[in-house]
Amino acid sequence: MVEFFLEGVISVAGSASATARAIRSLVETDRDKIHGLGRGSDSALRMHGVAGRRVGLTASATAAELELSVPTISAALKRFESAAILQEVTGRKRGELYIYGAYLNVLQAEQ
Numbered sequence: 001m002v003e004f005f006l007e008g009v010i011s012v013a014g015s016a017s018a019t020a021r022a023i024r025s026l027v028e029t030d031r032d033k034i035h036g037l038g039r040g041s042d043s044a045l046r047m048h049g050v051a052g053r054r055v056g057l058t059a060s061a062t063a064a065e066l067e068l069s070v071p072t073i074s075a076a077l078k079r080f081e082s083a084a085i086l087q088e089v090t091g092r093k094r095g096e097l098y099i100y101g102a103y104l105n106v107l108q109a110e111q
Helices: 002-035 041-051 059-066 070-082 101-110
Strands: none
Touching: 002 041, 002 101, 041 059, 041 070, 059 070
């Protein structure tokens, strides 16, 4: 009984470790893309941190959280979409919702 339990613990720990490595690799790759975006990369890097903590991002909520202007965040969201870091999922012109799809895919693959 104890062996079975320990095998399960080892398996889960290995899976969690692999997921953490995959997320770290994704974040590093995306940060390299952000540095390549040029102007506004400081605010973009801050927004990237928010993307890793929340499932969805809106310009207004992210601007409030980071204490930046909505136009600044909106521009960064568009650049992230162009760089294939975030995906806009509503198809609307206003009130867009962006998700960090690759990050979610890594988490879902673990299940």
